[in-house]
Amino acid sequence: MQRLIDGIHHFQREVFPAKRDLFASLATGQRPHSLIITCSDSRIDPFLLTHADPGEIFVVRNAGNTIPDAKTTNGGESATIEYAVRVLKVATIVVCGHSHCGAMAALLDPSLTDKLPAVRDWLTAAEHIREDIETHGLRPSERNDSEAVVKRNVILQMSNLKTYDFVDHACRNGKLNIMGWFYRFETGEVEGIEFGQQDFHLI
Ligand SMILES: [Zn+2]
Structure with a gap:
């Protein structure tokens, strides 16, 4: 606990003053450009990874960065995605595995x-x-390859996203892009894939 409290004191002393105007401007509302759906894993920090400021990224996190499809459930993930797309009108959704x-x-x-x-x-x-x-999702030789499994999961979650009519509609109107990422935290590398593509490429 002390580590957290020390962190707050450091934030208030060193970090907040440098961004005081930004935080003040955010009091009038948020306009994040992207929604990132990623794992709860402590080794991922979407803001650090993308060098983003507060107010830029809406975030969904859970174990395995999974998204129920539109028919399966109406849980926190779908509510957050709905708000991001319909109200905040994010231009990009990224599903980020690691x-x-x-x-x-x-x-x-x-x-x-x-x-x-x-x-x-x-x-x-x-x-x-x-x-x-x-x-059918992976070749037998890939089924014990943890990176291949995580990447396949990212692709499947991108497909689940498209089962939401408001997501599909925004994509069709050119107002929303869906992308998948594989973040290799031990090297800092990120590989990406566009919706409908088969292979990841280094970003
Ligand atoms: Zn994870």
Whole structure:
């Protein structure tokens, strides 16, 4: 806890004064240009990664950066995406997976969640990912490749996004782009993929 309190004091002393005008301007409202959907993993910081300021990025985070499709559930993810697209009118949605993702490892090996019923429940909602990977989504040689699995998950989540009519509509009208990223935090590299493409490329 002390580490957090020391961090607040540092923020108030060193960081806030330099951005005082920015924070004051944000009191009148937010106009983020992008929504980033990423994993809860502590090794990812979407603001640090994109060198963004407060007010620039709307964020959804959960274990495995998964998005229920429009028919499956009406949870926090769909509500946040709806607000970002319909009210904030973000121009870009990024689904960002990452190297060494524990959620994807647990999805493929349920024994890892034997004593974590809530995690298992959450990942059960993402069961279609495992089915995809174990059937047609990846070549057999890629199924034990953790990077290939995370990238496939990103592609599937991009497809889930398009099941929301307001997302599909904004894309068709040229007002919204969907992109997938794979963030390799140990090297700082990011690979990207546009919706409909098959391969990731270095950004
Ligand atoms: Zn993760």
